[in-house]
Amino acid sequence: MSEQSNGFLKKWNAAAMDLCPDPFRPSSFGSTRDGFGKGLLETAELHENIWVVSADVQESTRVHWFAEKFPNRFIQVGIAEQNLAGIAAGISSCNKIVFMSAFAAFSPGRNWDQIRVSICYQNSNVKIHSSHSGLTVGADGATHQALEDIGILRTLPNMTIVVPCDFEQAKKAVKLIALHSGPVYLRTVREKSPVFTSSKTPFEIGKFNVYKEGKDIAIFACGFTVYPALHAAFELEKEGIDCAVIDAHTIKPIDQDSILFWANTTKLLISIEDHQVTGGLGSAIAEVLAETKTNAILKRHGIYDLFGESGECEQLLKKYKLDYVGISEVVRTAWNSLKVKL
Amino acid sequence: MNPFNFQDTVQLQLLANDLRQEVIRILCESKSGHSAGSLGMADVFAVLYFNVLSYNPKDPAWKDRDRLILSNGHICPIQYASMAYAGFFPKTELFTLRKLGSRLQGHPHTGSLPGIENNGGPLGQGLSQAVGISLVCKLENKSFRVYCITGDGEHNEGQIWEAIETAAKYKLHNLIVIVDRNRIQMDGPTEVVMPLDSLAEKYAAFGWNVLELDGHNIPGLLQGFEKAKLNKSAPLVIIANTIPGKDVAFMENSYDWHGKVPTVEQAQQALLLLENIHKKIADVKN
Numbered sequence: 071m072s073e074q075s076n077g078f079l080k081k082w083n084a085a086a087m088d089l090c091p092d093p094f095r096p097s098s099f100g101s102t103r104d105g106f107g108k109g110l111l112e113t114a115e116l117h118e119n120i121w122v123v124s125a126d127v128q129e130s131t132r133v134h135w136f137a138e139k140f141p142n143r144f145i146q147v148g149i150a151e152q153n154l155a156g157i158a159a160g161i162s163s164c165n166k167i168v169f170m171s172a173f174a175a176f177s178p179g180r181n182w183d184q185i186r187v188s189i190c191y192q193n194s195n196v197k198i199h200s201s202h203s204g205l206t207v208g209a210d211g212a213t214h215q216a217l218e219d220i221g222i223l224r225t226l227p228n229m230t231i232v233v234p235c236d237f238e239q240a241k242k243a244v245k246l247i248a249l250h251s252g253p254v255y256l257r258t259v260r261e262k263s264p265v266f267t268s269s270k271t272p273f274e275i276g277k278f279n280v281y282k283e284g285k286d287i288a289i290f291a292c293g294f295t296v297y298p299a300l301h302a303a304f305e306l307e308k309e310g311i312d313c314a315v316i317d318a319h320t321i322k323p324i325d326q327d328s329i330l331f332w333a334n335t336t337k338l339l340i341s342i343e344d345h346q347v348t349g350g351l352g353s354a355i356a357e358v359l360a361e362t363k364t365n366a367i368l369k370r371h372g373i374y375d376l377f378g379e380s381g382e383c384e385q386l387l388k389k390y391k392l393d394y395v396g397i398s399e400v401v402r403t404a405w406n407s408l409k410v411k412l
Numbered sequence: 413m414n415p416f417n418f419q420d421t422v423q424l425q426l427l428a429n430d431l432r433q434e435v436i437r438i439l440c441e442s443k444s445g446h447s448a449g450s451l452g453m454a455d456v457f458a459v460l461y462f463n464v465l466s467y468n469p470k471d472p473a474w475k476d477r478d479r480l481i482l483s484n485g486h487i488c489p490i491q492y493a494s495m496a497y498a499g500f501f502p503k504t505e506l507f508t509l510r511k512l513g514s515r516l517q518g519h520p521h522t523g524s525l526p527g528i529e530n531n532g533g534p535l536g537q538g539l540s541q542a543v544g545i546s547l548v549c550k551l552e553n554k555s556f557r558v559y560c561i562t563g564d565g566e567h568n569e570g571q572i573w574e575a576i577e578t579a580a581k582y583k584l585h586n587l588i589v590i591v592d593r594n595r596i597q598m599d600g601p602t603e604v605v606m607p608l609d610s611l612a613e614k615y616a617a618f619g620w621n622v623l624e625l626d627g628h629n630i631p632g633l634l635q636g637f638e639k640a641k642l643n644k645s646a647p648l649v650i651i652a653n654t655i656p657g658k659d660v661a662f663m664e665n666s667y668d669w670h671g672k673v674p675t676v677e678q679a680q681q682a683l684l685l686l687e688n689i690h691k692k693i694a695d696v697k698n
Contacts, residue, residue: 184540
C-alpha cells in the first residue's frame with residue numbers, strides 16, 4: 071500500500087476496503103468487454119440453456135470464446151441488428167437465456183423498435199450486450215461513439231440497465247444478469263482500464279456500491295469513470311474537499327435509497343458518465359431528487375448535447391473532462407460555485 | 413397432430429365463411445381495425461387451425477406444439493376468430509376486441525392471450541422471431557414446425573430480408589412462411605407503392621423453396637401444406653395469392669378497406685353477402 075493512499079483508504083467502507091488493496095496501484099488492466107466475454111464463458115459452462123447471437127462482431131464483443139466452445143448454441147446473423155434482436159427474442163421464447171452482442175452505436179442504435187416490441191413488450195429473456203459504447207472508441211469518431219444508448223433504453227418497461235465499472239465487475243454482472251428474469255442491457259467498452267474491484271467486491275443489481283465515504287459531495291459515477299472519480303476524490307481531499315464516491319452500476323432500476331441518503335448527508339451531488347447528460351445516469355438521479363425534498367443540488371457531468379469526434383482515447387477523455395484531472399476540475403468548480411451561493 | 417383434422421373441403425369452406433362473418437361482427441363492434449386482410453386470409457387460417465397445425469387449445473404452452481407467428485399482426489381479427497372456434501377461449505370474448513381490459517389487444521400480445529406466440533404489428537419483426545424459434549428447433553432436433561404469416565407490403569421492411577437470408581443460411585427446413593399476397597397496402601396497390609414482383613423469384617434467389625398457391629382454394633392449400641411438411645432441404649415459402657376483402661363484394665380488392673372497418677349498415681350488408689355464400693356452399697354439399 072502506498073503512503074499516499076493510506077489515509078484515503080481509511081475512509082472506505084468495510085466492503086470497499088476488502089475489494090481493492092490500493093486503488094492507485096490496480097492489480098491489472100482489462101476491459102469491461104473482456105470481463106463480459108470471460109464471465110459469459112464461465113456462466114455458459116454452468117447453464118446449458120444460454121445461447122448467443124452475434125451481428126458480425128463476435129471477436130470485438132468477446133463472444134468468440136463462447137462461439138469456439140459452444141458452436142451449437144451460437145448464431146451468427148451478420149450485419150443485421152434488427153434481425154439480431156428478433157432472433158434473440160425467438161430463441162428466448164423456447165426457454166433459453168439469450169445474449170445478443172453488438173456495438174452500442176448499432177444495437178440499440180438501430181434496433182430500438184425491435185428491442186421495444188420483440189424483447190421488452192414480450193418480456194423476453196434477452197440480455198443485450200453492447201460493447202464499444204461511449205467516447206472511448208476514439209479514432210472511429212462520432213458515428214461509432216454511442217452516447218445516447220442508455221437514454222433510449224431507459225424509458226422501456228421491463229428493461230434493466232447495468233454499466234460495469236471494470237473487468238471484474240463486468241464478469242460478475244454476467245453471472246447475475248443471466249439469472250435475472252427479463253431483458254437486461256449490459257454496456258461495456260473496448261478500452262482497457264484499471265481493474266480495481268476484486269472477486270470479493272459486492273455486486274447486486276439495483277444497489278449502488280459506496281467506495282468512499284465523504285461529507286461535502288457525493289460523486290455518482292458509472293462505467294470506467296468510477297476509477298478516475300475515485301482518483302479525483304483523493305486529489306480533492308488534499309484541497310479540503312471531502313467527496314464520497316458511489317459506483318452507480320445499475321441505471322435502471324435506479325437506487326433511490328442511496329441517492330436520497332447522500333442527498334440528505336452531503337450538499338452537492340455530481341453525476342459522471344460517458345453519455346449525454348440527458349437521459350442517462352444524471353437524468354435518473356435528477357428524477358429521484360425532483361420528487362423528494364432534500365438540501366442537495368445536482369451537477370450532471372458527461373457529454374453536453376454534443377456529438378463526439380475522432381482522437382485517441384486519452385485525448386478525448388482529457389478534452390471532455392472524463393479523466394481524473396477533468397473530473398477534479400468539474401467537481402471543484404461546482405463546489406466553489408455552490409459555496410458562493412451558500 | 414391437429415385436434416380437428418378436418419379433411420372435407422366443404423366443411424372447411426363453411427368454417428372459413430363462419431370466420432369471415434365473425435370478423436365482420438367483431439370489427440363492427442370494435443369500430444377500428446383491419447378488414448381486408450383479415451377476410452382475405454380466412455381460408456388459410458381455417459386450413460391452418462383445423463387441419464395443419466399441431467396444438468392443444470387446452471394446453472397452449474405444450475412444448476412440442478407447432479408455432480404460428482403472425483408477423484403482420486394487424487390481421488389478428490381472423491386469428492382471434494380461428495382461436496375462439498378452436499377452443500382457446502369462449503366465442504363471446506371475441507367482442508372484447510380492442511376494448512379496455514381485453515386479452516384481445518388491437519395488435520396481438522403474447523403476454524395477454526395464451527396461444528399467441530409473438531407480439532406482432534410493427535411490421536418485419538415476426539419473421540426474425542420465427543427464425544429464432546426454428547434455429548432452436550433445428551439445432552436441438554425438435555419435431556415441431558414453425559409457421560410464419562407475413563404480409564406482402566411487409567416485405568418493404570429491410571428486416572424481412574435479413575431474416576430471409578438467415579433462414580437460408582441455416583437451411584431451416586422446419587420453417588414455413590406464408591405470404592399473404594393480396595397486392596394492397598395502406599397507401600395503394602403494392603406494385604405502385606413499392607413493386608414486389610416477382611416475389612417467387614426473389615425468394616428462390618435467396619435459396620428458398622417456393623410454392624405459389626391460390627389462397628382461397630381449400631384442396632390446393634391442403635395439398636400445399638402437405639407438400640411443405642415433406643420439405644427437408646431449405647426454408648419454404650407459400651405465396652398465397654388472395655383477394656383482400658374476399659366474399660364481401662364491396663370490399664374486395666380495394667386498398668381503402670385495408671385499415672377500415674364497416675359501419676353497422678355496411679356490416680349488415682356484408683353479413684347478407686356472406687350468408688348467401690354460406691348457403692351456396694352448403695347447397696353444393698347437399
